Amino acid sequence: MAAGSGTTRIRHTPGNKIRPPTGLARLVDRPRLIDALTAGLTAPGQTFMLVSAPAGYGKTALVSQWAARATADRVTTAWCTLDADDRDPCVFWESALAAATRAAEGTAEESALRELESSMEPRLHSDFLAGFTRSLERLGDRVALVFDDTHVLEGSPSEDEFVRLLRLVPPNVYVVVVTRSTLLDQRTRLTNRLRELTADSLSFTRAETDELFDDARLDGDRMESLFASTEGWPAALSLARLSVERTEPTPLDERLGPLDPRVLYDYLQQEVYGDLCPTDQATVLAAAVCPLITADLADAVCGTHDSAASLRRLARSNPMLHRVSTDRVGRTWYRTLPLFAAFLREKAAELPDDSLQAMVERAVEWHSEHGDPLIAVGLALDAEDSDLVDRVIRRTGYRLVGDGYATDLLALVASSSGSSVGGPFSNLVLAWASSVTGDLGRADDAVARARPAGLSVDDLFEWDWLLYLVQVHIALARGERIDGLSSGWADDTLLGLPDPLRIAVHLARGLAETRVGVFARAREELDASRAIAENLGDHRAQAMSAVGLAVTALASSDLRGSLRHAETAIAAARRSPSQNTTEALAIAHILAGWSDYQLLDVTAANEHATDAARLTAGQPTDQFSLEARHTLIGVTFDSLPDKRRAAQEYATNWPPHYVLNAPTSVVVSSLQLGIRMSLTLGEHRWSERLLDRARHLIGEGHDWNVAYAQLLYATGRTAAARGILTPLVHDGHTPRTAVSDVIGWSLEAVLEHESGNPYRAHSAMCRALERADDTGFLAEIERPGAATVRAILAAGLHRFGSDDEAAFAIVARGRGASTQFPSGHLTTRERELLAELRTLRTIGEISADMLLSINTVKTHMRGIYRKLGVNSRRSAVAEAERLGLM
Known part of the structure; x- marks a missing residue:
């Protein structure tokens, strides 16, 4: 092919392919990114810059802005925008040659580049590459070569040619690669010479967002909402900015600020969702149902079998989906950008009604069995299906309340419309959760609404026991006896209940019996709940049962037993995978601290009391926090720097609410602690006040x-x-x-x-x-x-x-x-002799006075020395005085 033919090919390359695009909106200067691109020009050994992000991240606009500045700074800059035609190697090399030739206009290398002829024949191609790289090297000390949209080359013969070019570029050439993909193959080859800007870097910061909307008259709350929903995605923010310019500033959507949801939907459909393969589209639709997805969940919801590979691929190449964590069973979780999640919900809404409902039910089923029960309940509530809500609360509610998530369950239900919560079991489970959290009014209301209509015999059996459990908890919260309460079924039928419900019944009855002083029955119930929990490996239930037994032992004035059970509870709580063991752990530390203090192990008592105070700090309920603080004061009172303030606060606010309706032994211990502190400080008026108030509690x-x-x-x-x-x-x-x-x-x-x-x-x-x-x-x-x-x-x-x-x-x-x-007890004779050793009398004088031989006195002295661990008369006297033996 003649040189003129090569020139013709270059002339036929469209001009817009070899010029930076113009007319792109540049609403905000982003110097941090411009500086990052410029740094590659001078950094030693850093020849390549990879700008990798999906559509909508402003890659082309950013790099074209930088290219204009680089040209102004006398950097020879070549620009080449690739398209589908460049998948043909001949077209690719013609585009690259045309871009370099345009950049060399007016230089000595322009004619040399125009004389080059691209060819894919091996020998001629090698000559072409040698001439091309030699011309690039002669273009100047600083040459920038920009390739935009290089993702179009993936999987084509031109991709290998592109990599070959990257390997051959001389050190004076700085190559900027703009792509929607990660180009793993190229990245692997260029590891030591590569810098990159990813979607995380290209996302707008909050300061840049504020600058973008500086004249848009949006208040701070709207700006915060817009930034949170877009997470700095440049495309969405740019669309919102254009909406401000074209329309009134009144927002069409509270979350999106001025951004028109229809415009966003069209953009996501064409630029993001439409680019996904059918497999990836099916996988991400799971995010329309669940905010967080994992491969097993996506397979269950969408009926697919290869979601794991799809999610990995999407997270690597599409920042609409982020990898967030790996849980304790090894599942990897992903979440979608809020705006994309909203788009997916719109796509799911286009499905037939039964399809979307089936996806929701499968998600609820999966989370009930394998995932987060609270998410299962939330999905059911969002679906506004009362039967589904009742089923899922019945299935997961026992575990949620038993594991200490009663408050979370109640808050979740309260945040919904409430119209879907009307089933027989959901009302009783919510009544139980309310009684556990101390909201007895709400518990009474829920019990009043509960009706066992339409239940089978087996379901009615479980419903009756659940109603009984709620009544026991209400009685426990009110300090009432439970003797008159009955489920209507014999106790041996408890074996037919679900295990979490059976544990809860035994545990509640044990705690209620402890509260009213029926300790024998309390121990039986608590032993039963602990045994079931041990068989099931339920560490939290073991901890709660052991705490109940520790309370029972304390109320029975068995401090060693209380300490033993408290330490068992601490060990079980620490083994529990549930994060909601703070209450059980705090109570156990309180009991262990007080028991150790009474048993004279002050060091251990201090450690337990300190741990209890730390665990209860900032808790939503102050009952255990106050008890932990008082325990710490009681254990460390002698060393407190401000005894007076602690004692005055205690006496002024006595009795604390945690001793009300408590066993008498607990009330008396609390009273004695206050009297001890008051008398230590000589404040007899405080003691009188304590006694006057105690008269109403204990008579x-x-x-x-x-x-x-x-x-x-x-x-x-x-x-x-x-x-x-x-x-x-x-x-x-x-x-x-x-x-x-x-x-x-x-x-x-x-x-x-x-x-x-x-x-x-x-x-x-x-x-x-x-x-x-x-x-x-x-x-x-x-x-x-x-x-x-x-x-x-x-x-x-x-x-x-x-x-x-x-x-x-x-x-x-x-x-x-x-x-x-000390080693061995001193005998009566040794104690008499020990008193004589303190005098100045000789052994002979002592033996004569005690009517003993000198050898017998010496034998007794050796026994004293051995038992006291000393070897002289003076040391024996000093050690005996130290130990209080004389």
């Missing part, structure tokens, strides 16, 4: 009088305190809590000690220790006065029998010593 029985005797003793009215206390502690028939029994005997020991009756003081302290050791309320022994109590305990050490270790722990804690008992 003036044993518990109240013990607290009153404490106040009398603290204010110096010892005789009056003795007159009240002594008859109380010796009257074994008066009902009392373990807390008051321990404090009463300990105060009796203090009064006897101060009256000069050591034998009676020791006897009373034995009774206090025995009761404290049995129940775990060891910290309460010090309530009448820590120094005096420890003195009585130290004087009687090794004479408390099986309670010696408890006595030693209290004494040692007061002296800052280890609470572990």
Whole structure:
């Protein structure tokens, strides 16, 4: 082919292919993107810039704007817009040559380029490429070569030729590739020489959006709504801006601002949806039903089998669909741009009614079984199908409320029109959720609306038990007994209920029995719920059951049992995949913290109380938050920097609402905590206020009088305190809590000690220790006065029998010593000798006075040294004083 023929071919290349497009709207300068494109001109080793995004992201407008600036800066710039004809390699090379020739106009290389002749014959083609690259290298130090719409080459012979050109371009040439695809093949080859701008980079920022609409008279809320719905998609924002220029600023749609939905629909249909293959179109239609989709869900909704590959392909090449997360079972989730989701809903609405309804029902079924039950309920509510709503709430409601999502379920139903919530089971499930959250008025209304009309015998059986569960929860919330409530069915029929409902019945009955003090039956019910939960692997139900058992043990004055169950609850809650275990975990930490404190493990108590306060901070209900805070104050009161403010706040607001209708032991413990803080600060008026309010909760029985005797003793009215206390502690028939029994005997020991009756003081302290050791309320022994109590305990050490270790722990804690008992108990003779070791008398003098031989005294001394872990007389005396043994 002659040179003239080659020239003719170049002349026949349309001019608009080798010139940057003109007339494109440029409403906003975007210097961050212009700078990114310019940086590639000078960056060492960065020869290529890939501008990759779908239609509507302003790629061509941006690059043409940059090309104009580059030309103005004396950069030789060649532009080549590719089309379907360029899939033929001959046409592609003619287009590239024409673009380079136009850029070289007026230079020495223009004639050299015009003389080149493209050919696909191997030898001639090699000569052509060598001449083409040599001319590019001579065009100048800075040459920019722009290829627009390169996605049209994919899968064609020209794609290989394009890659070949990219490999051959000299270092002075900066190639800008504008495409709708990711061009993975080219990216792989050019990894070390490539920069890129993707759809994320090309999306408008909020500041750029504000600048775009600077003179459009849109208020801040409309701008925020428009930006949120478009997520910075340039095409939608540009269409909205054009609508502002052409029409009145009154918006046609609240979410879209001035953007005409019809214009948007047409654009998405032609530029986005229409470009998708039929498989991808079927897959994305699942997003018309569900805002978030995964491959299994898309297959179920659309009846397809290859959604996984389709979703991966769409997320890679089309930012209308984003990959957002991978869940714990390995499913990858995707979401669509809000505007595109709205478009898909319009497309779905064009389907026959039964088709769309079938898609919704399949989505509800999938989420009920494999996904998020709340989404299943929401989809059913949006469909406004009362039968579907009743079925899905019946199927998922037990699990939702049992897993702690009652508030979310109620909020979801409240946000709907409500007309579709009228089935027999949906009303009862919502009544149960309302009673769990404490909204008893709403629970009563829902129960009143519930009617078992049209139910079969099997359904009626389940409905009756569900109604019973709701009634138990309402009674529990009101502190009422449940003896008079019945489902109408024998308890052995519980085995026929769905497992979540069966757990809920046992758990609710156990908590209700605990509240009214029927502890034996409560333990049976809670043990049953825990056993079922363990069989099912339901860790949250295990945690809630263990919390109930811990509360029961605390109410029964079994602190060691309460601690054991609380620690079980903590372990189960931490294993639960549900995120809604905060309440169970917080209560368990509260119970564990208080139990550890009473059992003298202050370090563990502090850790549990701190965790409880952290978990309850910012919770929507303040009941557990307040209880956790008070537990932390009680555990750490001695080290608080501002004791007065904490004690005054506690006394002023007592009783806190969490002790109302609580077991008496809980009320008395709370009262004693307040009295302890008040007396420590010498604020007797606060104690009087506490006692006056406690009279209305527990009456003036044993518990109240013990607290009153404490106040009398603290204010110096010892005789009056003795007159009240002594008859109380010796009257074994008066009902009392373990807390008051321990404090009463300990105060009796203090009064006897101060009256000069050591034998009676020791006897009373034995009774206090025995009761404290049995129940775990060891910290309460010090309530009448820590120094005096420890003195009585130290004087009687090794004479408390099986309670010696408890006595030693209290004494040692007061002296800052280890609470572990020393190796072996000192015998009576060793204790007598220990007192002599503190004197300056010699061993001979001691042996003569004790009527023992010197060798016997030395044997006893070695026993003392061994048991105290020392090796000298002086060390033995010092260690004994530290441990309170002398």
